[in-house]
Amino acid sequence: MNVLEQIQLNLNKLSRSERKVADAILASPKSAIHSSIATLAKLADVSEPTVNRFCRRMDTKGFPDFKLHLAQSLANGTPYVNRHVEESDSVEDYTNKIYEATLASLDRSRQMVDTATINRAVDILTQSKQISFFGHGASAVVAQDALNKFFRFNVPVQSFQDDLMQRMSCINSSDGDVVILISHTGRTKSLVELAMIAKENDATVIGITATDSPLANECNLVISTEIPEDTDLYMPMASRIGQLVIIDVLATGFTLRRGSKFRDNLQKVKQGIKESRFNKLLDK
Amino acid sequence: MNVLEQIQLNLNKLSRSERKVADAILASPKSAIHSSIATLAKLADVSEPTVNRFCRRMDTKGFPDFKLHLAQSLANGTPYVNRHVEESDSVEDYTNKIYEATLASLDRSRQMVDTATINRAVDILTQSKQISFFGHGASAVVAQDALNKFFRFNVPVQSFQDDLMQRMSCINSSDGDVVILISHTGRTKSLVELAMIAKENDATVIGITATDSPLANECNLVISTEIPEDTDLYMPMASRIGQLVIIDVLATGFTLRRGSKFRDNLQKVKQGIKESRFNKLLDK
């Protein structure tokens, strides 16, 4: 796959002239991708066909194709890595680290997301009488965001931050109601209790939480979010970003499932908001 | 840097024929890097020079150079391109599109973030008597999240969703107070008014909003978030994710600046939360 590794690997299987080509490329791969076969041949002190043969030997179709592969190998420079913020970090340092950590976390959750579960959740949501979103702390924010999104759809939806309100809501829930519980760790006691109460009252409980957590075990359906080893002191919780995107996905699936009549409504809401804004054409 | 983003960005600045080329490439970037200028021209139904001109417009030296850049863009795992959600999309389709759109948006804002401004904002925050976070709709969620974060630091911080409360708070603000206003478009009337009120009362106003917007013009300091072309019906607002990360960065900068005594406090808060959770060792 990776051409640079490929070169490295077959280095001693090459002939003398081809070896010269390999050395020239390895010495400065960045400049190699911008040279023509002629300049590279000159640089390696071999003939042009030799360079071409070398490329073929590296399992590429020819010199241009080889350059393409080489470019791709070089591009995989910075895979989003979780580097922790340190006390001595400059603004640039910690800003970059936080962005990278967030990107890494999102990328990981993208790879982990189970679309079958998503689909099942959308199923349940579209058939529900009422939807409730509950969470605490950072997850309360996510619940609030979800409320915001689903509220536009003109469906019965609610979200409370207050524990008592949450409990009352769950106690009053019944068959056809959906309760979505959001928790990063899945260990928040009150949320686990909410799940139990809601289930007792025949509501469907969906958890956006860590797999195999106490909360997950009480849910009818779990959209699992990966939980990183241990969040250190400075690092902000990237997890809530992942939760938000899952809300986005659910909301989108919901809209698509509900059909066209529904989307007219969405458009109407968007239009309605416009009046509270400065017109784009008028300013300046 | 990234050619795919470059294409996406200049999409509406292209002529009709060049747009066809852009569409053809975006439709299948992987196959594009393996085609010659002739096949690509045929695919896009334009002439070869048009393809070449398109490449030049994307700040590359020519077609081969363009392919090189494209290859590099593709190599970074996945092409984070904003492909719009369509009615016919499957679960996998829209899930992927949303994740990619979010990742793309985050990646872009990472490149655009101005650390000097961040530093300035952290300066102001650390020296403030009180911090207020205000926003509406999706941005209210971000304000809430910010409250959540800064509250842990044991500094005077507040956030209201209610417009009247926000106004009263700004009216009562004074020198040394910081008001952080969050708005995606920067055109929300009430927020612009808040900025004016707060400024009149000598508070420092920081905006997390679009550059050159009415709101931005009223702020003492603007942390600018890019504003994408036009958000379509299905696509969720990836912008709030970017805003959240900026909050993360500010909070981190704030902690680092405040020194070690401060961080003990953070640890204490983290410890305090633990009691509301199921112990990791006890369950199962």
Added chain:
DNA sequence: ACTATTTGTGTAATTAAATTACACAAATGT
């Protein structure tokens, strides 16, 4: 509304690049 100018687009010619064919040289094996 018509003309001038700019801007965009394709055809054909040109140039540059890469590949192939072939010949010779070096190395290896008999």
Added chain:
DNA sequence: ACATTTGTGTAATTTAATTACACAAATAGT
């Protein structure tokens, strides 16, 4: 030492990319 394989370069050929130019469309200015 000779035959055969393998490697390498020169020159020819092919292919791809670019440039030059002409025409068409759109825009702006009488």
